[in-house]
Amino acid sequence: MVGGGRGSQIGYIHRSAAMRDRSFDLVAGAFDIDPARGAAFGAGLGLDPERCYRDHEALFAGEAARTDGVEAVSIATPNNTHYAIARAALEHGLHVVCEKPLCFTVAEAEELQRLAHGRGRVLGVAYGYSGYGTIEQARAMVAAGELGEVRLVNLQFAHGFHSAPVEEDNPAIRWRVDPRFAGPSYVLGDLATHPLYISEVICPDLKIGRLMCARQSFVASRAPLEDNAVTLMEYEGGAFGTVWTSAVNAGAIHSQKVRIVGSRASLEWWDERPNQLSFEVQGEPVRVLERGMPYLHPEALAEDHISVGHAEGLFESWTNIYGRFAAAMRATGRGDAATLAGLRYPDAAAGVAGVRWVENCVRSADAGGVWVDYR
Amino acid sequence: MVGGGRGSQIGYIHRSAAMRDRSFDLVAGAFDIDPARGAAFGAGLGLDPERCYRDHEALFAGEAARTDGVEAVSIATPNNTHYAIARAALEHGLHVVCEKPLCFTVAEAEELQRLAHGRGRVLGVAYGYSGYGTIEQARAMVAAGELGEVRLVNLQFAHGFHSAPVEEDNPAIRWRVDPRFAGPSYVLGDLATHPLYISEVICPDLKIGRLMCARQSFVASRAPLEDNAVTLMEYEGGAFGTVWTSAVNAGAIHSQKVRIVGSRASLEWWDERPNQLSFEVQGEPVRVLERGMPYLHPEALAEDHISVGHAEGLFESWTNIYGRFAAAMRATGRGDAATLAGLRYPDAAAGVAGVRWVENCVRSADAGGVWVDYR
Amino acid sequence: MVGGGRGSQIGYIHRSAAMRDRSFDLVAGAFDIDPARGAAFGAGLGLDPERCYRDHEALFAGEAARTDGVEAVSIATPNNTHYAIARAALEHGLHVVCEKPLCFTVAEAEELQRLAHGRGRVLGVAYGYSGYGTIEQARAMVAAGELGEVRLVNLQFAHGFHSAPVEEDNPAIRWRVDPRFAGPSYVLGDLATHPLYISEVICPDLKIGRLMCARQSFVASRAPLEDNAVTLMEYEGGAFGTVWTSAVNAGAIHSQKVRIVGSRASLEWWDERPNQLSFEVQGEPVRVLERGMPYLHPEALAEDHISVGHAEGLFESWTNIYGRFAAAMRATGRGDAATLAGLRYPDAAAGVAGVRWVENCVRSADAGGVWVDYR
Amino acid sequence: MVGGGRGSQIGYIHRSAAMRDRSFDLVAGAFDIDPARGAAFGAGLGLDPERCYRDHEALFAGEAARTDGVEAVSIATPNNTHYAIARAALEHGLHVVCEKPLCFTVAEAEELQRLAHGRGRVLGVAYGYSGYGTIEQARAMVAAGELGEVRLVNLQFAHGFHSAPVEEDNPAIRWRVDPRFAGPSYVLGDLATHPLYISEVICPDLKIGRLMCARQSFVASRAPLEDNAVTLMEYEGGAFGTVWTSAVNAGAIHSQKVRIVGSRASLEWWDERPNQLSFEVQGEPVRVLERGMPYLHPEALAEDHISVGHAEGLFESWTNIYGRFAAAMRATGRGDAATLAGLRYPDAAAGVAGVRWVENCVRSADAGGVWVDYR
Numbered sequence A, B, C, D: 001m002v003g004g005g006r007g008s009q010i011g012y013i014h015r016s017a018a019m020r021d022r023s024f025d026l027v028a029g030a031f032d033i034d035p036a037r038g039a040a041f042g043a044g045l046g047l048d049p050e051r052c053y054r055d056h057e058a059l060f061a062g063e064a065a066r067t068d069g070v071e072a073v074s075i076a077t078p079n080n081t082h083y084a085i086a087r088a089a090l091e092h093g094l095h096v097v098c099e100k101p102l103c104f105t106v107a108e109a110e111e112l113q114r115l116a117h118g119r120g121r122v123l124g125v126a127y128g129y130s131g132y133g134t135i136e137q138a139r140a141m142v143a144a145g146e147l148g149e150v151r152l153v154n155l156q157f158a159h160g161f162h163s164a165p166v167e168e169d170n171p172a173i174r175w176r177v178d179p180r181f182a183g184p185s186y187v188l189g190d191l192a193t194h195p196l197y198i199s200e201v202i203c204p205d206l207k208i209g210r211l212m213c214a215r216q217s218f219v220a221s222r223a224p225l226e227d228n229a230v231t232l233m234e235y236e237g238g239a240f241g242t243v244w245t246s247a248v249n250a251g252a253i254h255s256q257k258v259r260i261v262g263s264r265a266s267l268e269w270w271d272e273r274p275n276q277l278s279f280e281v282q283g284e285p286v287r288v289l290e291r292g293m294p295y296l297h298p299e300a301l302a303e304d305h306i307s308v309g310h311a312e313g314l315f316e317s318w319t320n321i322y323g324r325f326a327a328a329m330r331a332t333g334r335g336d337a338a339t340l341a342g343l344r345y346p347d348a349a350a351g352v353a354g355v356r357w358v359e360n361c362v363r364s365a366d367a368g369g370v371w372v373d374y375r
């Protein structure tokens, strides 16, 4: 593991999800920008001190020199480092699980994708919300035509925790609003790519034709990075999409919602109530689908960790994703194309897609919120 | 009353709200496009058959000829007739309550406004959702600075009842998607103007600087009228707004929601749960405000019909609006400017504002969804 | 009308519901315990001063002396006066709508019932929540066997407004906790009889075999009257019921809920969201039924005041009940037994049933919370 | 581990929670009533085949013979076996985590408690819902007097999954309704003890003075075991409690709810939305507290696994409980009384309390639903 050290927001769930169900074992790391702190942290996790490295280069080199060296690495560092670390890892022949956004430009992202492909390695991206059974259910329902033709995709990830300039006192937030570390966007990349990826999972046939994006920096010091943005998307074939993302939606917790509207019915998913899915057939009563119920599609039940009624949470979703990463790595290792074809996980293409979407949004926004052809 | 005859959607609530609390008395009408049916309907309401007229012209002439003729008229006919009927009524010296949209063009709307002004008559518009105490509470909270500076205005009125081409079998829907009767828009004028007016009540200081609108006709035969639209608004001073309106949001009932996001807190109101208001201060627990509770601002309690806990509904909201129309007419009659200054109701200016907004949206949409300066 | 004067909690909704849809006209009253205040109040309502009487006796005598005297009276006074006023009204040959609880003892209630029967007059009781279309829907669903065999009836009306001894400063609350005015119970009679009556409407076949009741006075000065109580009921045939009623459920608004559990499915209704009904078939997704939707039983749609999506409230429910009172009075007047058989409204039998239930609860509670045979 | 083998409902969460955060390591087991299946299951978990034993006796003996033998055991077998297995484990000097109900009689439970005490071993009980941060918050709020004096405790765990006689086709349910395996009760012990324990955590000062219980077997073949029960409790000092538990609440998922009503405010917790807590101060807006927010008491934040907004679920709650079991075992091992005093976990006393409560309920119910002194 690279990054995810003491006090990091996301390190624990990576480790916990990866090790759950024995998908992975954690044996080495470069956990912190501060090597000493990283070493102490690794020791606290029970790692061999020799395998707590000063940085990712030392890690990859050191592990490559071992017969029992790591086969895969998780990258949970600030955005600006993803590209270099992921490239180095792939070049060392490692499978990679990288945080989102994968990198800053489509060019970089495609390079990583090519590299992974060329080396025969898995490059997974940590779209951790996508592992819920309710997302699988939504996907299966759309595929089965239960919504009719998809017309509208309404996406939202709009919290309020950065309504005030909280970055002034908090370094873990400060890098997020600094383009040198965060890249070309703040909330578009940090938040919106999550529901965007979920929409790609649920509606794999939708292709964006053109989009327009308006972004704002309500805390002025964040400019040019936005703390609020709205994106409109015209899909090929006539469907229409909207994305609202915000860090200044005062008082809101996550408000990550995905609503898919079809000609016959709609589906709505909300990450704060992830065990439920609202299914709304026009002319019929709204139905609340519950994770774990036998009436769901088999794919939605396949990764359940416990019977219905017992609340699953984000850790189970991440565990499912990490489980699929592991399965993909094993299948890749043995060249098992059939298994790979049946596996759905946020892969290099998903990473590229997220970076591409942000790039298009920024291009539109910087041109004054005009429609741009998606490229 | 003109229109609102047998089987009409909105006639009953006009009559019921107007006559509740003895604000108005119903004594004459031209209730139906079919005079015989209209006369029968009026008789059923207990009206003097002589005062059930064949059409609005006969009504205005006939009543003008009486010493006890009507002083005010409600117009609840399809959109295309509003302008002519309202103008005729004003020219006969009547106060007018007209359904929305007031008419088809800003030019017409301003003419009606001038006419009302010139004749010293009230011209009210039936934005009937705006009478809820919870709306008054929201207004008072914004005015008192309880949200901080307003940053975002998110508006929505998106039902799903016309997901299929139901107009084929239903004349009461057919006119709504026919530009000859509906005017230049369908859902923008029919639905979106409701939450738009509410946002104007809550945030009176916000002025739209420019907007862009994308509209779609998912049921193709409705083109050029839209059954779904998204509008983005840049307010002067930096606030940003979005409006989603739809008649193809399959499975949704009304989904009329108004969310105001400030630098310190947000408010959210939903017309399907009109007795509650969500107040979300960043960093504090979400609070659910309840109509009728003593902690509300006095304006929010002033028009309560019953103590807290007993569900009020749309009829109370309309009753409040009609009560204010009556008060405005009385005050106008006696030239009581002080009372008029203290009354807030959807007036001619609100009617103009709604028509203007639709006109700008259509102008943007028809130009390909580009930003247009608001005019 | 008797009672319901200035500042009274429930007078306005009586008048408003009775006069809506021209079911009744208000022409006379004895509105207040203070005759002068009552007269002023009546004048404010636009009544003929001569028909604003000093008390109910003067009212009944005065109206009897007129050729256009009232035919029916609504009684909205404190509980202790219901029996005498209702009896006097019936003896004067008037139809009566009386507030609940109808009186203090089953003996009195049965006497009123006999009197009404003997005189051929309607005696209605103001169980005003029972007029919602969603209640009709629930009744029709149970009748159609959609729940299977009814097993459990869970009733609740538990607010928190009297958590503190608020009666000390408020005369309108003080009488409610004083046995001389309130009768043998506080919350059992004041609150619990509402959902109890609703359960009788929904499940007309259930007969209580025995019950037990525990009651408490958390504000000690209220003893012997309870401010919280739990009642358990064994129905004949094996179903089981519970009733929780409270005025000290701190922070709760109304919490009036009715849950009917059958062998196949459950229904849940909540008076704070009266346009919805939760229908929960075992093994299927929970469904949220909406007032006004065509999938409802015809009885549930028959009294709709406006199309689906527009929130109806308690005023519509009361209007429906008053409309049925009027229909019953007209049918009684013309001896139309067929119409009467088809009308469902809270009648004298419902009034007796409520008083009986309270009497049994108090008997059980006063014996230490023991099971008592229902009588 | 004993029990929790292939297809068992609860085995996975025991293992997953125990091993998360490296609280425990799983090295040996007797996972199944069928030894071969148990061995295969253990092998699948990666265990040394030698340490996959044929039954718990072989396990305890085999491990005792090793220098690296287990120090603690989790028991996840049907109820009838808990007593014997737990006793044997304690006699072998092992710490024990046992499923609820701990055993069948208070006498047995107290014997286990004494044994654990005498041997200086931890005896924990798997009240796994009690580890949520929201429960800690509730406890801290009551302790700080934020509710005022506690008046009412309303507990509920009422699902509908056994509305039909599903046990006929499902052995994992069959034992639950067979007194030989389940003990003296079904839902009282299986479900109600969960919210009961939570209420003991939140309101440690409440002592039951007397209670009464009515139980029913709506699926008649389950008699004498109940599939529905209501218990009323008088606490010493005047507070009052109710418990509804059911397996025939058709259509309900879990409906495990805990409502604590105080003289000033109420709290409500619902296991299907475990990240929220409703805080309802009389006279103020209802507040929705969210896990992870800085306004919570420190105890409620101490065991957070991830920042606010990210949904935690039952696995995090169990992980917290297992983490406390581990801490208690370590502290017991080193005789660290100070640490033990600061640890709150479902211990032997909690196990005894649950069995005692069931015993009192059954005694009351079998006597016809009479009040019994708590003993």
Ligand SMILES: NC(=O)c1ccc[n+]([C@@H]2O[C@H](COP(=O)([O-])OP(=O)(O)OC[C@H]3O[C@@H](n4cnc5c(N)ncnc54)[C@H](O)[C@@H]3O)[C@@H](O)[C@H]2O)c1
Pocket (backbone or CB within 6 Å): A002, A003, A004, A005, A006, A007, A008, A009, A010, A011, A030, A031, A032, A033, A034, A055, A056, A076, A077, A078, A079, A081, A099, A100, A101, A126, A127, A128, A171, A172, A190
């Ligand atoms: N998938 C999700 O839901 C999700 C949620 C939060 C964050 N993230 C992403 O995770 C990444 C990390 O975010 P975070 O919130 O945990 O950040 P953070 O600032 O809380 O933690 C970053 C960690 O990385 C370490 N680090 C920094 N540079 C390093 C380097 N060069 N080598 C080794 N370690 C280094 C830091 O010492 C720290 O431990 C970001 O890309 C962010 O976008 C994803």
Ligand SMILES: NC(=O)c1ccc[n+]([C@@H]2O[C@H](COP(=O)([O-])OP(=O)(O)OC[C@H]3O[C@@H](n4cnc5c(N)ncnc54)[C@H](O)[C@@H]3O)[C@@H](O)[C@H]2O)c1
Pocket (backbone or CB within 6 Å): B002, B003, B004, B005, B006, B007, B008, B009, B010, B011, B030, B031, B032, B033, B034, B055, B056, B076, B077, B078, B079, B081, B099, B100, B101, B126, B127, B128, B171, B172, B173, B190
């Ligand atoms: N404020 C709201 O919430 C709301 C809700 C629904 C409709 N509306 C508006 O109300 C108006 C009427 O809508 P509706 O749904 O009741 O329509 P509808 O088609 O159901 O009824 C229209 C009524 O007007 C009568 N009519 C038509 N032309 C007439 C004429 N020239 N003279 C007299 N009567 C005439 C018809 O016979 C019919 O009785 C529209 O402008 C609509 O936009 C407003």
Ligand SMILES: NC(=O)c1ccc[n+]([C@@H]2O[C@H](COP(=O)([O-])OP(=O)(O)OC[C@H]3O[C@@H](n4cnc5c(N)ncnc54)[C@H](O)[C@@H]3O)[C@@H](O)[C@H]2O)c1
Pocket (backbone or CB within 6 Å): C002, C003, C004, C005, C006, C007, C008, C009, C010, C011, C030, C031, C032, C033, C034, C055, C056, C076, C077, C078, C079, C081, C099, C100, C101, C126, C127, C128, C171, C172, C190
């Ligand atoms: N159905 C419901 O939902 C509901 C709700 C609230 C109250 N109630 C019932 O309505 C009745 C009145 O309750 P309230 O809350 O309105 O009481 P209140 O104290 O607010 O008002 C009582 C009114 O009756 C008048 N009055 C008292 N004695 C009178 C007399 N002898 N003659 C004429 N007028 C008299 C008073 O002056 C006052 O105007 C009670 O029986 C109560 O249980 C029913």
Ligand SMILES: NC(=O)c1ccc[n+]([C@@H]2O[C@H](COP(=O)([O-])OP(=O)(O)OC[C@H]3O[C@@H](n4cnc5c(N)ncnc54)[C@H](O)[C@@H]3O)[C@@H](O)[C@H]2O)c1
Pocket (backbone or CB within 6 Å): D002, D003, D004, D005, D006, D007, D008, D009, D010, D011, D030, D031, D032, D033, D034, D055, D056, D076, D077, D078, D079, D081, D099, D100, D101, D126, D127, D128, D171, D172, D173, D190
């Ligand atoms: N804490 C909770 O939330 C919760 C939830 C469910 C069950 N439980 C409790 O957990 C226990 C197990 O319930 P379950 O639903 O998992 O049961 P189950 O029938 O699904 O599984 C029982 C497991 O124990 C094994 N087993 C049975 N007898 C054994 C023996 N003598 N030695 C070794 N293994 C044996 C079985 O082979 C099976 O693998 C019960 O006491 C139940 O009350 C608790």
